[in-house]
Amino acid sequence: MCTSVSFNGNHHYFGRNLDLDYTFNQEVVITPRNVVFELKNGKTLSSHFAMIGMAVISDNYPLYFDATNEKGLSIAGLNYPKNAFYQPDEKTEKSIASFELIPYVLSQCTTIDEVKSLLDDLIITDVAFNPEFPNSPLHWIIADKHAAITVESDRDGLHVYDNPVGVLTNNPPFPIQLFNLNNYRHLSAKTSANFFAPELDLDAYSNGMGAIGLPGDLSSMSRFVRATFTKEHSLKFQTVEEDINQFFHILSSVEQTKGLCDVGEEHYEYTIYSSCCDTDTGIYYYKTYNNSQISAVSLHHEDLEASDLIHYPLATKASIHSVN
């Protein structure tokens, strides 16, 4: 399904894998400050922070999957089927349609603290973008360079959880994902001592045996564990370039390979794109399943006072460097 990661190195980075068995016409989309968002509750967001991320544009509206604003605040929506519950339409000031949450938050907040205030009493409604575009059942990870939160709108209301790992995948609800990490506390990147039977001569025949028990499948709980372990043990680097490269390697640890996640009727989930936004510079890096070269789109190379969306189609074809 999907995995999102918030990561601190020389800069702060935020990104995700989008894992689906079908693809939209998503693009890298920049929303300058003066693009007007007319909210379903009747309000308007007219002058706001600029943002960059991956979106499908429909009727000049950016339906973002993940995005970062010019203040370095980031948010990603991830699949949360059967658990996401959006309230029936109520046109109050605090009613926001689920598809509006990303621009609503990024338009006006600069930090997680501000986001928490904004989310206070917020009602996420089931108003659809338009009749042909049904809502997706989502939950969200929101991060700045200091903290991350998970936002889940369940049947019993809106939950805003501190997210100390800076990772989100899909089901089950976040508290269960977080609790589940306890079961892996004995796994290590180092070779362990022989605790099994100290009297026996048990051979550490390979490097990497200290993490035996780490799950390798593609279910959402296993990806949560693996992405967290990979992120937590990641080396620290001296350059932003190395950080970005490492970020994609972390995402690669939970990548979905074509054929490995069979959802029936010859459909297979796979990692359509992987992204890494350097939230300090506003540069959005991404790779696609068929093109492993990193592409980069810079927020600040555009006129951020504009009032129209700017968008760049994805590089989805292999880009091979021929040496001879």
Place this chain on the structure above:
Amino acid sequence: MCTSVSFNGNHHYFGRNLDLDYTFNQEVVITPRNVVFELKNGKTLSSHFAMIGMAVISDNYPLYFDATNEKGLSIAGLNYPKNAFYQPDEKTEKSIASFELIPYVLSQCTTIDEVKSLLDDLIITDVAFNPEFPNSPLHWIIADKHAAITVESDRDGLHVYDNPVGVLTNNPPFPIQLFNLNNYRHLSAKTSANFFAPELDLDAYSNGMGAIGLPGDLSSMSRFVRATFTKEHSLKFQTVEEDINQFFHILSSVEQTKGLCDVGEEHYEYTIYSSCCDTDTGIYYYKTYNNSQISAVSLHHEDLEASDLIHYPLATKASIHSVN
């Protein structure tokens, strides 16, 4: 299928679970010293060490599943399907039919060193006990109080392996079973430190979490790992009575419960009996699936100079102590 254990405490103990989906008419059988074994190779074992163990008696012959002789040497045969390979009949001095191996070894050896000499150049043949009684594909664990060995007659010949764990189950060949323990070297009876993500506050919410990853199923490799872990971490006790009790608890960790191992056509493997022979005293203790009380048969309570088999049917009915 089966699990056998050799265990040192205040005395030396040897026993096994017999796991099958059908049962024979097995009994506790004592073979006094003057019972004559006429070997298929034409030789005769006439005056020999007495032995006690579990066997089916057919034509006055004790077909032992496991046994211990008066010198404290023990042997058990365990299922080894598709791997066991017995040589075509050759009537040489060193040719022993597979069903003869237990009495052949126990009749004349007192230690593992003597067994190793006896097994040198031995040929295990496919001669059947009689036309109605086909051979079982077996391998064997043989133990005295100082050492244990595993004996496997494979297609490429007879292998005699030192068995440092004192445990045997079934397939695959013993070297693979032993190697596999390496993969569990990080498991512990203690709660582990948090190596997974030291920056996260991971809760040791339960005792016993250091062994997460220990296999719980009934396959022969999983039973080998679990029996070894249980034996290796077993406490030491001050009395023989506690040792024997603990021995049955070790066997219980790999017990097969009725219904859990479905072999098809409404047949289920289960632990028909569990045994523990105190090899210092020659007392053979056992439990059966339906009777959890321990029964005891003593080798030395019989006339060991006799020339006829002595046998006691198993206590297979529940024996409940009514308090009021």
Place this chain on the structure above:
Amino acid sequence: MCTSVSFNGNHHYFGRNLDLDYTFNQEVVITPRNVVFELKNGKTLSSHFAMIGMAVISDNYPLYFDATNEKGLSIAGLNYPKNAFYQPDEKTEKSIASFELIPYVLSQCTTIDEVKSLLDDLIITDVAFNPEFPNSPLHWIIADKHAAITVESDRDGLHVYDNPVGVLTNNPPFPIQLFNLNNYRHLSAKTSANFFAPELDLDAYSNGMGAIGLPGDLSSMSRFVRATFTKEHSLKFQTVEEDINQFFHILSSVEQTKGLCDVGEEHYEYTIYSSCCDTDTGIYYYKTYNNSQISAVSLHHEDLEASDLIHYPLATKASIHSVN
């Protein structure tokens, strides 16, 4: 820590393993109908249902670990450290001290439906039995022959959960335990087909391989999974005697062997006793770590109109049947 099971066969059975690293002076205790319970809220339970179970008697008060009443309703308290939260003392009609819950429920209820009504608005308080006897952090499983529930008093209040598996261990809260079973849905008592690589000739070298992945350690989540799998795949029998025997085999699958659960400072949790109450007959069966023979105490063999506790010390010494 502990495991409790509710099981239907020819009769309904309810029991548990008590796993601790220390032992109380627990006994099988029968509370006849006219033993007076003076509740901490000032009320009195004077004429009530009789009950039988395991308890420590202090000041003529039965501190039950688990018990069944003459109507066949059963309840067991299990360790729930760091999660159990009892309300500060409030002397209202609906305030019950944690140690009173078992007699309070069994005194007056005959079915789970009645228990649910009784628990409605109930407040479990932190009033201790006496100053020397601090409260244990517990949660409870309550069962009749038709249904089971789990009762947890958490920081956010009292939760009464339907318990469709009829199993309870310890942490984490019950909804997480129940959710976790989803991760094992592919495990089977049968040998699986080769889904891993159908083109390869992968050998089912042992029976029981379909359950590879079943956890074998002693943590509370692993015991919950293993006890559930064992119970769910248990065969059906034709006699009560076989049912009772099988119940103990189910408990044995999650037994804690001495040495295997090291809680530090040379202390080890182990299964002090295993119990099985036949709730149709009111006979309480049990085994202890050192005595594998089943003992039985019958509720209906006593004068249930009495006003004093009746108690039988446990059979904690090995009871071996000497055959010769």
Place this chain on the structure above:
Amino acid sequence: MCTSVSFNGNHHYFGRNLDLDYTFNQEVVITPRNVVFELKNGKTLSSHFAMIGMAVISDNYPLYFDATNEKGLSIAGLNYPKNAFYQPDEKTEKSIASFELIPYVLSQCTTIDEVKSLLDDLIITDVAFNPEFPNSPLHWIIADKHAAITVESDRDGLHVYDNPVGVLTNNPPFPIQLFNLNNYRHLSAKTSANFFAPELDLDAYSNGMGAIGLPGDLSSMSRFVRATFTKEHSLKFQTVEEDINQFFHILSSVEQTKGLCDVGEEHYEYTIYSSCCDTDTGIYYYKTYNNSQISAVSLHHEDLEASDLIHYPLATKASIHSVN
């Protein structure tokens, strides 16, 4: 450590991850037909098949890690510590130093059948390349488009195993690696039915749950299982370009991320390069840890009648495509 894969799609592909905690000065090296190999046994290979692969050049000698010849035959050497045993130097016609095996095989063979004949009676010796360059303990995978073999020189002699999975990692010896796959036969790319407890409503809350139990760590046995599962379930594609892309995704499933495999003293194994040779076209594709873009070097773009090595340094710096 390392993982190598042979894969059939529209063409045949062969490649590997090189995982080490230190790096050599390896390059893509083409050996034209008339480069002279002077073997340590006194013989000379003067006119031979051209080959391309990854090598360190020392004294004009290509010390290949993996290579493919112009006939489409490929070979890779992988770490095999403590198990590899090379014979003491014997200057016979069938004595080949371990570092010579790759050019020796690729110089003269076109198929696996020819390789098997060549390996018959071959002795791999411990003669070092030069005094400063000690031998590496290796085993090898050799593949053409129809078959693959594994070659291991153990203490008991040279073993040539059919390799039906077309995957090689490191320890233990290949027969144990292959056997170990049996333990995963129940894992599937599809969601499984609920076999655990059919009476319970267990939720398939995520796609990909059928492979829960697939190991996710970096030990050599876990990488063998994971690479095989990934390869076996890989989709089939219609173009060579997609095949090559998929090949790198397969290798990515067993990639070693920096920090995840701690070998002590602040050293960490990581995937230095990943390669994929299209053996039909002789084009060698590769990625490096810091450069995820695929580079390509073509054997047939060079003068293959030359007598000097041709070499291209690796593209080890990030190559980012700036869109705006």
